[in-house]
Amino acid sequence: MTSLMxxxxxxxxxxxxxxxxxxxxxxxxxxGRAARYGSHVADLWQAxxxxxxxxxxxxxxxxxxxxxxxxxxxxxxxxxxxxxxRIAAAVEMLHYxxxxxxxxxxxxxxxxxxxxxxxxxLSQHGKGNPLPSDRGALTQDRRRLHWARSGAILMGxxxxxxxxxxxxxxxxxxxxxxxxxxxxxxxxxxxxAGEHLDVxxxxxxxxxxxxxxxxxxRLKTASYTFELPLRAAAILAGSTPRTxxxxxxxxxxxxxxxxxxxxxxxxxxxAGDHGKDAYSDLREGKETVIIAHARxxxxxxxxxxxxxxxxxxxxxxxxxxxxxxxCGAEEFVRSLIADxxxxxxxxxxxxxxxxxxxxxxxxxxxxxxxxGRRS
Amino acid sequence: MTSLMxxxxxxxxxxxxxxxxxxxxxxxxxxGRAARYGSHVADLWQAxxxxxxxxxxxxxxxxxxxxxxxxxxxxxxxxxxxxxxRIAAAVEMLHYxxxxxxxxxxxxxxxxxxxxxxxxxLSQHGKGNPLPSDRGALTQDRRRLHWARSGAILMGxxxxxxxxxxxxxxxxxxxxxxxxxxxxxxxxxxxxAGEHLDVxxxxxxxxxxxxxxxxxxRLKTASYTFELPLRAAAILAGSTPRTxxxxxxxxxxxxxxxxxxxxxxxxxxxAGDHGKDAYSDLREGKETVIIAHARxxxxxxxxxxxxxxxxxxxxxxxxxxxxxxxCGAEEFVRSLIADxxxxxxxxxxxxxxxxxxxxxxxxxxxxxxxxGRRS
Numbered sequence: 242m243t244s245l246m247x248x249x250x251x252x253x254x255x256x257x258x259x260x261x262x263x264x265x266x267x268x269x270x271x272x273g274r275a276a277r278y279g280s281h282v283a284d285l286w287q288a289x290x291x292x293x294x295x296x297x298x299x300x301x302x303x304x305x306x307x308x309x310x311x312x313x314x315x316x317x318x319x320x321x322x323x324x325x326x327r328i329a330a331a332v333e334m335l336h337y338x339x340x341x342x343x344x345x346x347x348x349x350x351x352x353x354x355x356x357x358x359x360x361x362x363l364s365q366h367g368k369g370n371p372l373p374s375d376r377g378a379l380t381q382d383r384r385r386l387h388w389a390r391s392g393a394i395l396m397g398x399x400x401x402x403x404x405x406x407x408x409x410x411x412x413x414x415x416x417x418x419x420x421x422x423x424x425x426x427x428x429x430x431x432x433x434a435g436e437h438l439d440v441x442x443x444x445x446x447x448x449x450x451x452x453x454x455x456x457x458x459r460l461k462t463a464s465y466t467f468e469l470p471l472r473a474a475a476i477l478a479g480s481t482p483r484t485x486x487x488x489x490x491x492x493x494x495x496x497x498x499x500x501x502x503x504x505x506x507x508x509x510x511x512a513g514d515h516g517k518d519a520y521s522d523l524r525e526g527k528e529t530v531i532i533a534h535a536r537x538x539x540x541x542x543x544x545x546x547x548x549x550x551x552x553x554x555x556x557x558x559x560x561x562x563x564x565x566x567x568c569g570a571e572e573f574v575r576s577l578i579a580d581x582x583x584x585x586x587x588x589x590x591x592x593x594x595x596x597x598x599x600x601x602x603x604x605x606x607x608x609x610x611x612x613g614r615r616s
Numbered sequence: 617m618t619s620l621m622x623x624x625x626x627x628x629x630x631x632x633x634x635x636x637x638x639x640x641x642x643x644x645x646x647x648g649r650a651a652r653y654g655s656h657v658a659d660l661w662q663a664x665x666x667x668x669x670x671x672x673x674x675x676x677x678x679x680x681x682x683x684x685x686x687x688x689x690x691x692x693x694x695x696x697x698x699x700x701x702r703i704a705a706a707v708e709m710l711h712y713x714x715x716x717x718x719x720x721x722x723x724x725x726x727x728x729x730x731x732x733x734x735x736x737x738l739s740q741h742g743k744g745n746p747l748p749s750d751r752g753a754l755t756q757d758r759r760r761l762h763w764a765r766s767g768a769i770l771m772g773x774x775x776x777x778x779x780x781x782x783x784x785x786x787x788x789x790x791x792x793x794x795x796x797x798x799x800x801x802x803x804x805x806x807x808x809a810g811e812h813l814d815v816x817x818x819x820x821x822x823x824x825x826x827x828x829x830x831x832x833x834r835l836k837t838a839s840y841t842f843e844l845p846l847r848a849a850a851i852l853a854g855s856t857p858r859t860x861x862x863x864x865x866x867x868x869x870x871x872x873x874x875x876x877x878x879x880x881x882x883x884x885x886x887a888g889d890h891g892k893d894a895y896s897d898l899r900e901g902k903e904t905v906i907i908a909h910a911r912x913x914x915x916x917x918x919x920x921x922x923x924x925x926x927x928x929x930x931x932x933x934x935x936x937x938x939x940x941x942x943c944g945a946e947e948f949v950r951s952l953i954a955d956x957x958x959x960x961x962x963x964x965x966x967x968x969x970x971x972x973x974x975x976x977x978x979x980x981x982x983x984x985x986x987x988g989r990r991s
Contacts (some may be wrong), residue, residue: 271805274805275805275809278805278806278809278812278813278835279809279813279816279822279828281812281813281816281821281822282809282812282813285812342769342770342773345769346762346766346769366821384819384820385819387721387815387819388815388816388819388821391721391812391815391819392812392815394717394720394721394769395717395808395811395812395815397773398717398772398773398776398804398808399804399805399808401773401776401777402776402780402800402801402804405777405780405781405784406780406797406801408784409780409783409784409797410794410797419785422781422784422785425777426777426781429773429774429777430646430649430650430774431653433770433773433774434650434653434654434657436770437653437656437657437660437766437767437770438653438654438656438657440762440763440766440767440770441656441763444759444760444762444763444766445759446656446741446763447654447656453654460653
């Protein structure tokens with residue numbers, strides 16, 4: 242993800258710094274107020290702040306870089322830039338709010354190669370601190386897990402609320418503010434529909450058909466990761482609805498390609514490249530497009546018994562990975578990514594899209610960077 | 617709760633009708649958009665709409681009645697009334713969003729004497745519809761429960777977002793809009809701090825001292841149930857910050873009394889009065905002020921072995937209930953409620969509070985109604 246950098250290092254560093262300071266300020270103000278409700282709430286904010294500040298700022302960077310490209314020919318207003326940094330910080334917090342509830346739903350304790358908020362809260366109340374035995378019927382371990390998961394649900398709620406507060410209060414012309422609120426609404430609707438579809442697939446509530454899995458990928462990730470920042474930039478730049486629409490469509494294509502790359506990395510990449518357990522997708526039975534394609538091939542009867550087996554051995558996982566490559570699933574997904582990147586390029590550069598040269602150039606560079614990413 | 621009615625029946629009916637229509641419209645617009653993402657999302661909205669429309673509208677009524685009282689001497693604007701109905705509907709949706717995540721955290725499948733959203737989703741995917749066996753390691757029952765609980769988490773997120781959208785978009789003078797957003801922020805901070813404290817108590821993360829339990833009660837329920845509607849009314853009426861503050865403080869007192877009454881009803885009332893399993897608080901080990909008081913008495917060693925026992929027999933529960941009465945816990949909580957109602961009355965009617973006669977009279981009637989409630 243660090244390879245997605247359109248601007249020079251020094252300017253990038255300054256921009257990241259501004260976004261981090263904004264996120265930090267939001268957390269500081271929130272956790273300051275929370276402290277009056279007791280040390281547990283303060284601890285929760287502290288743990289969350291540490292987790293969220295470890296992010297790579299992909300989404301804020303997209304927003305601010307796109308805004309730069311959109312404004313390269315017009316006048317630059319400092320007020321808009323300040324608003325954009327705050328909206329960019331809020332977009333990163335939305336990402337984190339989604340991750341928190343996603344981790345609760347998936348039962349995950351790790352994220353980005355280290356304990357997530359649930360794992361952090363669990364370790365804060367480790368076995369070294371015995372709990373009183375006269376509380377309900379749950380064992381101490383079950384209660385610790387319940388405590389940590391509940392904290393993640395509630396912190397997700399707080400951050401989701403905070404994101405809306407930022408969008409709602411920004412000092413912007415009403416027309417712009419309402420367009421941003423529409424976009425936020427659209428994004429949340431799509432992302433949650435995607436998460437819901439993901440749960441439906443993994444719990445076996447719907448048949449894991451290829452199209453459903455592809456739709457899930459687009460809704461759950463592409464919408465808020467690429468479409469939201471690019472469209473928010475267009476709105477903040479005062480672009481026409483048509484420009485906003487094109488940027489959104491390019492974002493959907495790039496975001497889908499990006500998520501498919503993630504699926505490939507998780508299945509075929511080295512653990513060091515993506516910070517996850519190398520075979521966790523297989524062990525968890527995650528319904529990716531790779532699996533959806535494999536289901537349609539003659540390799541499936543060999544893959545199926547291992548898929549979703551939490552005790553899957555490394556030796557068996559290597560065999561499954563080989564089968565997924567042999568059956569054509571890897572190649573199929575690579576061609577799908579290539580198709581989406583081509584479509585993004587065509588859309589960004591076509592005359593009908595009518596984008597200014599600076600924006601075309603930005604999107605072309607961005608597309609090339611997604612194409613070339615290694616992690 | 618139906619006994620909390622300050623206005624004549626016909627006017628009440630019309631007002632309830634307007635709020636229900638507004639909630640209905642919000643759900644209709646949302647679920648219409650959701651339908652494009654597949655039948656599962658549409659089903660989720662449908663099930664949620666049925667659950668939320670079964671509420672008794674306590675909070676919207678408080679808001680609209682208080683607004684009436686605040687405006688009885690001034691000019692009435694239809695625009696403010698329309699905004700107030702929408703804000704009142706959003707307050708009811710906030711209540712429902714909190715209930716959804718509370719039910720996930722508590723593992724409850726029932727609410728108000730019938731299946732809650734989780735219970736409804738479970739029954740929609742009952743044992744009559746076998747799930748495919750090749751999905752992950754969870755049993756079918758575990759997957760059904762996971763599906764239903766995940767739906768409740770996601771619907772809570774959607775409703776929480778919708779509440780903010782309503783507050784953010786209402787056509788009101790900016791000053792009023794920002795005051796309402798401040799209030800929403802304050803309310804969510806307090807309610808979630810209260811929920812977090814509740815989890816800390818029930819998981820044994822903190823000692824169940826009397827003051828902590830009382831604070832939890834105030835934060836978790838009084839804040840959004842009474843303080844929010846009364847203060848929102850003051851803001852919408854264009855009242856001074858001082859009037860808003862007094863209404864908020866009276867609301868906190870009434871809301872705490874109201875929740876303590878609920879605890880008494882759950883422990884000592886008849887099941888028919890409150891729509892819950894008669895002994896569920898005892899079986900779940902719910903840390904109420906009744907229990908917090910009992911812990912300080914010589915009766916506790918006899919109560920403790922039964923507290924939080926999910927298999928508690930009715931015969932034993934009757935004994936525990938008797939002990940909680942005998943040890944003075946019931947009487948102590950009744951006197952606490954009386955103190956809070958007296959304080960609310962004094963605050964509402966004191967010269968320093970400076971409330972107009974109509975508002976004083978409204979709050980006095982409201983206090984008397986809380987005092988006399990039976991369910």
